[in-house]
Amino acid sequence: MAPTAQAPARPTAAKKAAAKKPVSAKPAAKAPKATPATSATLTITSKNYSSWSLRGWLLTRFAGLPFDEKVLPPDDPDTRAEILLLASSIRVPSLVHAGTHVWDTLAIAEYLNEVCPEAQLLPADRAARAHCRAISGEMHSGFSALRSSLPMNLRAHFPKFKVWSRAQADIDRICDIWRECIQTYGGPYLFGEHRTVADAMYAPVCTRFATYDVPLDKTCAAYRDLMLGQAEMKEWLRAAKAEPTDIDELDVEF
Numbered sequence: 001m002a003p004t005a006q007a008p009a010r011p012t013a014a015k016k017a018a019a020k021k022p023v024s025a026k027p028a029a030k031a032p033k034a035t036p037a038t039s040a041t042l043t044i045t046s047k048n049y050s051s052w053s054l055r056g057w058l059l060t061r062f063a064g065l066p067f068d069e070k071v072l073p074p075d076d077p078d079t080r081a082e083i084l085l086l087a088s089s090i091r092v093p094s095l096v097h098a099g100t101h102v103w104d105t106l107a108i109a110e111y112l113n114e115v116c117p118e119a120q121l122l123p124a125d126r127a128a129r130a131h132c133r134a135i136s137g138e139m140h141s142g143f144s145a146l147r148s149s150l151p152m153n154l155r156a157h158f159p160k161f162k163v164w165s166r167a168q169a170d171i172d173r174i175c176d177i178w179r180e181c182i183q184t185y186g187g188p189y190l191f192g193e194h195r196t197v198a199d200a201m202y203a204p205v206c207t208r209f210a211t212y213d214v215p216l217d218k219t220c221a222a223y224r225d226l227m228l229g230q231a232e233m234k235e236w237l238r239a240a241k242a243e244p245t246d247i248d249e250l251d252v253e254f
């Protein structure tokens with residue numbers, strides 16, 4: 001997907017009016033009740049290091065689908081074999097629900113949107129939905145400089161971290177995306193009142209901005225803080241900090 005493919009639909013009068021509203025730290029709407037009563041299992045790995053696990057977990061929580069969590073320790077020698085059994089791509093997150101096995105974060109997002117439509121993981125408006133998919137795809141396939149030089153590490157804090165220029169270009173692009181969304185759809189989340197796939201996709205960026213002390217303008221800082229203040233994020237952060245040990249070799253993109 002081209003990195004600049006997410007030009008938003010021209011805002012309607014209602015959207016323009018909504019765009020004037022400041023970004024406020026509203027509490028998230030209660031997660032909707034999931035329709036399917038079937039059991040689901042989400043396989044993830046380190047909560048401290050694995051940004052993809054965080055995305056998959058948040059998506060499933062935002063969807064309101066009850067699930068059992070299976071956490072594979074990344075330093076366990078059997079882990080790779082176990083992940084391989086779950087998904088031939090050898091990657092987590094991986095969701096099994098009602099006999100359906102789905103892996104890859106965006107595929108999980110699309111599946112959850114179909115199974116739990118009331119959660120509105122994708123915006124109702126077609127143009128907004130396309131925009132949401134475009135920026136989610138951009139996160140899924142891009143920002144490699146940011147990912148490699150500012151890896152997710154929730155236990156760490158690096159005040160005044162020196163960001164190199166290619167990573168700064170990624171940060172600038174992400175901030176442009178956030179500002180454009182918040183101005184177009186009125187915030188507080190990227191696509192307005194509801195948390196969507198895009199919020200889950202960019203959640204690990206919010207943690208990186210906090211970990212590496214990345215300077216942000218008011219709008220982006222408010223969005224980062226709003227996301228980090230979500231009940232689900234706080235629950236994940238607590239669990240990440242309680243993980244037993246630092247794993248040196250994981251202090252890289254993961």
Ligand SMILES: N[C@@H](CCC(=O)N[C@@H](CS)C(=O)NCC(=O)O)C(=O)O
Pocket residue numbers: 045049050051052053080083090091092093103104105106140254
């Ligand atoms: N594009 C994949 C990326 C998933 C990914 O890279 N997962 C990492 C954990 S964060 C993984 O499973 N690594 C295990 C390995 O490489 O053995 C997705 O969207 O789910």
